[in-house]
Amino acid sequence: MFNVQCSIHSAVQELSSSIIRSFDWSSFNQPSLISQQHKQALQKVIPPVQKDATQSTTTTRSRARSNSDVTNMAQNPTSAARRPTSNRKLTASESMSLDRLLRDGPPDGDIIGSLESMRLKILDQGVKSDSDGMSSLRIYIWLILLNAPTLETDAYLSLIHRGASPAYSKIRNDTFRTLATDPLFRRRVSEASLIRLLNAVAWKLHDVKEARAEFRNLQNRQIMEAAIHGSPERNPHSPSMRYRARALTLTTEGSDVGAGEPGTYVQGMNVLAAPFLYAARSESEAFMAFHRFITTEVPGYVRGAMDGVHKGLALVDKVLAIVDPKLSLYLIGKGMSAEIYAFPSVLTLCACTPPLPEVLRLWDFLFAYGAHLNILCIVAQLVILRNSILSSPSPTKILRSFPPLQADTIKEVTLTIITKIPDDVYAEIVFHAK
Structure with missing residues (x-):
């Protein structure tokens, strides 16, 4: 058993090293290209929505009236990810399981295609783990998605x-x-x-x-x-x-x-x-x-002034106003800006909210498509709580500590929210933590 684990460990390290050394992400350093890349990657796996702003706002309000309706806010990401597209050729990595892709490495040296396939598999199937959230492969998936170098x-x-x-x-x-x-x-x-x-x-x-x-x-x-x-x-x-x-x-x-x-x-x-x-x-x-994470993904969160966190909090308010104006106005009227209730959730990427296995599943999604999406995940939690917040004379009690994370539900709502975000605001979200 030990030899098998060592073999898997060695293969995964080799894949990680191969990806890190063979693919230079510096070609994606143009701001407009990065924001387009992240948004387009997700839009490939979610259905189009109507462009009319009035219809969009109305739809948001009607679909978020109760927690039982939350899952209807977005097409199931599984079916969305599997939806065939006429202009896209299937790659060899798409026929491989996530475990095999990690063990065998990118087929035919197709690193970019394998990374895209890995992201889709994480969104579609998730990372296999036990009830405690433990997975022998998760850390290696994270290292690959973070493009982390090897360390002796x-x-x-x-x-x-x-x-x-x-x-x-x-x-x-x-x-x-x-x-x-x-x-x-x-x-x-x-x-x-x-x-x-x-x-x-x-x-x-x-x-x-x-x-x-x-x-x-x-x-x-x-x-x-x-x-x-x-x-x-x-x-x-x-x-x-x-x-x-x-x-x-x-x-x-x-x-x-x-x-x-x-x-x-x-x-x-x-x-x-x-x-x-x-x-x-x-x-x-x-x-x-x-x-690697704090120095490349969220350096603005760990600088002395924590300017990235404060930018993220302002974006929570901005995105909520776009997605659900009524809920936004209600919280503002109660003096509840994101600075008051969302600081820990922004800073820790929701790690402050239990249970830990759900945090890990949410992080799989964030590392696959960008840690900046945590801003939308926080807004998604507010949308899920919409009915409770609007019916409460004192929403402070509700938002003092968010209810237990439900990673799959949060991801579904996030996939819907992202279709409503203007490109310029999305670019702000992508770069707020840099």
């Missing part, structure tokens, strides 16, 4: 052996209460494991911060020397200086995207890291996935 265990151990990071005291103040009421998490993941992972990530981010500060100091000194001596090669705009700047960017790429300094730890990272440790088969795998 020794590299993770070297970060641990450096001892306490500058953020260690902050980490210790948070870890003991991480998912404290979740028996599944407490049984599988120790506080010591969570401390080690967060401390290692803090060291990694600290090193990036130090490297950038050192580079800026060097650049400033060279600018001063260039001004004094008139040396053209030390000018910051010279080819040599541009090359050095590019080299630093490559060695720290993904550690901070956009304006502002990268942080080393912010409150809430402990909850965000928890599902990675729960799903992973080793700390080093969880570290690689978590570090």
